Amino acid sequence: MSQQSVIKFSNVTVSFDHRPVLDNIDFTLENGEFAYLIGQTGAGKSSFLRLIYRDLLPDSGRVQVADLDITSLPDKKVPYLRRRLGIVFQDFQLLPDRSVYDNVAFSLQVTGEKKSYIKQRVVEVLGMVGLSHKRKNMPNDLSGGEKQRVVIARALANEPRIMLADEPTGNLDPEASASIMELLKQINNRGMAVLMVTHDYDTVKQYPYRTLKLENGKIGDIAMDEL
Amino acid sequence: MSLGYVVKEGMAGIGRAKLAAFTSMFSLFIAVLLLGLLARLGYNGYEVAQSLKKSIDVEVFLMDLDERTTNELSDRLKEEKLVQEVSYISKDSAAAVFEKEFGSTGSSLADLKFLPASFKLNIDPDAQISQVDSLVNQIQSYRGVDEVRFNQQLLKRIEANFETAAMMGGGLGILILLASMILVFNTIRLTIYAKRDLIKAMKLVGATNGFIRRPFVVEGIIQGLIAGLLSVGVMFVTFHYLLPEYISELGILEWPFGRWYYLSGAMVLLAVFMGFWGSQWAARKFIKKTSISE
Numbered sequence: 421m422s423q424q425s426v427i428k429f430s431n432v433t434v435s436f437d438h439r440p441v442l443d444n445i446d447f448t449l450e451n452g453e454f455a456y457l458i459g460q461t462g463a464g465k466s467s468f469l470r471l472i473y474r475d476l477l478p479d480s481g482r483v484q485v486a487d488l489d490i491t492s493l494p495d496k497k498v499p500y501l502r503r504r505l506g507i508v509f510q511d512f513q514l515l516p517d518r519s520v521y522d523n524v525a526f527s528l529q530v531t532g533e534k535k536s537y538i539k540q541r542v543v544e545v546l547g548m549v550g551l552s553h554k555r556k557n558m559p560n561d562l563s564g565g566e567k568q569r570v571v572i573a574r575a576l577a578n579e580p581r582i583m584l585a586d587e588p589t590g591n592l593d594p595e596a597s598a599s600i601m602e603l604l605k606q607i608n609n610r611g612m613a614v615l616m617v618t619h620d621y622d623t624v625k626q627y628p629y630r631t632l633k634l635e636n637g638k639i640g641d642i643a644m645d646e647l
Numbered sequence: 648m649s650l651g652y653v654v655k656e657g658m659a660g661i662g663r664a665k666l667a668a669f670t671s672m673f674s675l676f677i678a679v680l681l682l683g684l685l686a687r688l689g690y691n692g693y694e695v696a697q698s699l700k701k702s703i704d705v706e707v708f709l710m711d712l713d714e715r716t717t718n719e720l721s722d723r724l725k726e727e728k729l730v731q732e733v734s735y736i737s738k739d740s741a742a743a744v745f746e747k748e749f750g751s752t753g754s755s756l757a758d759l760k761f762l763p764a765s766f767k768l769n770i771d772p773d774a775q776i777s778q779v780d781s782l783v784n785q786i787q788s789y790r791g792v793d794e795v796r797f798n799q800q801l802l803k804r805i806e807a808n809f810e811t812a813a814m815m816g817g818g819l820g821i822l823i824l825l826a827s828m829i830l831v832f833n834t835i836r837l838t839i840y841a842k843r844d845l846i847k848a849m850k851l852v853g854a855t856n857g858f859i860r861r862p863f864v865v866e867g868i869i870q871g872l873i874a875g876l877l878s879v880g881v882m883f884v885t886f887h888y889l890l891p892e893y894i895s896e897l898g899i900l901e902w903p904f905g906r907w908y909y910l911s912g913a914m915v916l917l918a919v920f921m922g923f924w925g926s927q928w929a930a931r932k933f934i935k936k937t938s939i940s941e
Contacts, residue, residue, distance in 0.1 A: 466940060475940050496855070503853035507939075513848050517663055529652055530854035574852065 424450045425484075426582050426613045427472060432481035434467055441467050443637030444481070449615055451581070454608045456624050457617045458647075459634035465617045468634065469584055472615070473505055474498045486581050503531055506575030506612075510587035512567045514559040520546070520570050521555040527577045545573040549603060565596025572603060583607060585616040589623060601627050621647045657865025660842070667838035668870060671922075674834045675874035678827025679918040682820060683882050686910055689816045690903035696809040700772040705783060705797040707766040712791045717764070720791055724766055729782050732769035738762060763793060770797075776806050831921050835870075836929040839863055843937060850939045856931070863930040864923060871922025875915035882911070 427449040434442040441464035449455055459465050470476035471483050474490045483490045486504040493501060514523050521542055528538040546552045549569040559567055568588055575583060585604065589597035601623055608614045618624065624631055624647060633642045661668040707724070709717065717735070724733045736744070741762035770779055779802065783795045839846075842863075849859045890897055903910050 470940055473939070475938050499850075499853040499855045501853075502851065507851050509940075513844065513851060515845060515848055526848070527852035530849055530852055530858055532858075578853065 426451050426453075426486055427615065428482075428484040429471070430482045430484075432471065432478045432483060434464070434471065434476065434478050436467075440637045442471075442478070442634075442639075445637075445639050447632070447639055449582070449613055452608070452611045452613055454605075454614045454629040455616070456629060456631045457615060457634060457639075458619055458621070458624065458631060458642075460619070463634040464637065465634055466586060468639075469586055469615075469617060472582075472584060473507055474501055503578050504580050504582065506572075506578070506580040506583040508568070508571050508575050508583065508585040508588045510590040512559070512571050512591075514567060514570060514574075516559050518558075519555065520551060520557050520559070520562070523559065523570055524574045524577055527574045531578060541577055542573075545576045548576065548606075549573045563596065564592045565599055568592065568596070568600050569603065572600070572607070576607065581613065583612055583614045585614065587618055587620075588616065589618065589620055597623060598626075653861045653865055656862035657869060660862055660866040661869060663845075664838055664841040667834070667841045668866070671831065671834040671838050671867075671925075672870045672874045672877075674827065674830045675871055675918050675921055676877050678823065678831060678921065679875055679914050680878035680881055681823045681827070682917065683878055683910060683914045684885075685816060685820050685823065686913075687882070687886070687900055687903065689813070689820075690910075691900045692812055692816070693809070694901070696805055697772040699805050700802065701769070703770065703798050703802050705768040705770055705779070705786075705795060707768065707786055707792055708763045708794040708796070709765060710763070710791050710793045712764075716791050720789060721766065723789065724768060724786070727768075727782060727786075729771045729774045729778060730768050731771055734767045734769075736765045736767060738764045741765065776802050828921065828925070832925045832929055835867060835922075835925040836933065838866070839926070839929050839933045843933075846934055846937050847939050847941070850934075850937065856934050859934050860927070860930040863926045867922040867924075867926025868919055869922075870926075871919035872915065874922070875918030878918065879911040879914050882914070883907075 425448045427447070429445050429447040432442055432445045432447075433440060457465055457468060467476060471478060471490070472485050474485075474493060478491060481491075485501060488497075488501050488504075490501060515526070518526065524542045524545060525538050528541060533541070542555075543552065546555055549572055551566060551569050551573065554562065554566065559570065562570065568591075572583075572588075583604070588604070589600050592600065597620070604614055604616065605627060625644060628644055631642055631644070631647070632639050709720070712720070721733055721735060724730055741764065745762055770782075774782075776799070779797065780799070783797060786792055787795050846859055886900055891899060
C-alpha cells in the first residue's frame, strides 16, 4: 500500500453460494479522496463496504485499510480497525433511548476516553454538524436529516481517517440530502477520505467526484457523462 | 475502561428492556426458590432420619461378670469408633426398669433378679447398617458377652427409605437445576437479543466484545441478586407464617444447620452465579454472532 492510499484491494474475490459477487477486484482509495461507489441493487456494493470494516472476509485476495491488512487481522483487533473508520448507514442506527449527546458520547466511551475529553469532543462534533442546540433531544424528536447528522457526528468523534457512507441520503428528502452532501464535502475538505455508496445519480452529478461502478462482479471508474 | 460506566450501563440495562429483565429475574427467582425449598425439606428429612437412627440402641447383655471384667468390657466398648455413648444397666436397674414397665404384676418376677446386666450403646447415626452389623458380630465375640440385640429391621427400613428419598430429592434437584439453567440462560439470551441494536451500534463504533459484554454481565449479576433476595424472602414468609398458619401439623421445618443465613446465603449466591454465568455465556455467544450490517 502506498503512503497515500488508505484503502487497497488486491485481486479480491467474494462469492455467495458459489456466485462471485466481487470477482478479482483491484481498487485503491487515496488519502483525502472522495469517491462514489455506484451499482444496481445486489451488485455487491454493501459487500464491498463490509470487507473494509471487516464484517466479511474475502475468499481470496488482500484488503488493506489504514495500514492494516484486514485479511490477516485477528478478530480481537477488529474493533481497533473500526475506530479508524467512520461508518454511516442509511438506517441511522441511533440508540432511541439516549439523547443526541449520549449517542455521540457513546462512541468515545467505548474507546475508554476520559469524561472531560468526551464532553469537549462531543460539543465540538455536534458543532461541526450544526446540532449543538439539539444535544438534549432524543432521536425520535429529530428529522431524518438531523438523525443522519447525529450519525455523522458519532462517526467523526473518534477522528477517523476514512468515512464510509452506505446510502447516507437514501431515506432523506432532496433538501436534507443536499445538506448531508454539503457536510460530507466539508469533512472531505478537512482531509478525510470518503467512500460513499449510492444509487442517487442526481447527487453524484450535483457533487461530482471520482465515481466507480460495480457491475457483474467487476469494478471500474466511469465518467460523469456515462451516468 | 471505566467501572462506573459498566455498572451504570448494567443497571440502566434493566430499565431499558423491562419485560425481558423481568422474565429473566422471574425465572431465576423460581429456580432458586425451588432449589431452596428442596434443600430445606431435604435437610429436615435427613434430620428426622438421623434422630430416628439415634433412638436405636444396641443392647449388650452380659454373663455374670465381676466388676473388673465389666469395667474392662466397658472400656473396650467405649474405644469402638461407632460407639458414641456407653451406659451400664446393672441387674438392679434392669429389674427396676422391668417393674416400671410391667407394673405390680412384674414386681414378683423382678425379685428373682433373673434379668442380666447390660450395656446400652448409642451408635453414631451416620453409621451404615453393614457397619453396625459387623460391630454387633464383633461385640458378640467378646468374652463375657451373652447376647447383643438391636432393632435391625427398623434401622434397615430407615436406611432404605432415606436412601430412596435422598436419591429422589437429589435427582429432582439436578433436574430443577438443569431445567432452570436452560430457562434462565434462554431468558437472558432474550434480554440480550432485545438489545441487539445497542450491540450493533457498539460494534460499529469499535467497542471490543469484552466492553460490550461487561454491562450485560453486571445486569445479570444484579438480576441474580434481586431474584436471590426475593426467593429468600418468600422462604421466610412460607416457613414462618404460611405453613405454621395453614399446615400447622407439619411443625416448623428448621433452617439447615439451625441458622437462617447458610441456606439464604447459598440461595443468593446461586442466583447471582446463575445470573453471572448465564449472561456471560449468552452475551459472549450473541455478541460474537451479531453483524453490524444486518
